[in-house]
Amino acid sequence: MPPCWTWSPRPSQACLGPSGSGTAHCGPADHGRNPGGEREEGKSAPEDFLAFACEKVKAHKRRGQIGTFRSYRxxxxKFTAFIEETYGREEVSFGALEAELFRExxxxxxxxxxxGTNTAQRELSVLYTLHG
Known part of the structure; x- marks a missing residue:
């Protein structure tokens, strides 16, 4: 398991994972993770929300839901760019997904x-869907 760096606008916040090799999420090199998106036998759930979300997004494309795929991608x-610009990280642990992060x-x-308001709300709604 890679080391974890503390991310904190507040000291009690959860942590983000280490910065990766410069690959963008939802791109061709998704950290070499399970390309099918299914959990392998004996493997635990993914720790990185961005990689997890990216796999869920790709599943929409495989099912032929191209409009949903494009919107979610x-x-x-946008969320990956926000994390990179704001915190200088390319991974977000599930524990770091708190209300304050979404407000930011x-x-x-x-x-x-x-x-605008509708667009920002739609982005939050998609993140909620991908998380759940």
């Missing part, structure tokens, strides 16, 4: 990306 890319992402959508 866009959200995945919503603010990022408004201020840095120029998104």
């Amino acid at each position: 866009t959200t995945c890319r 992402f919503r603010t990022y959508c408004y201020e840095k990306r120029g998104s």
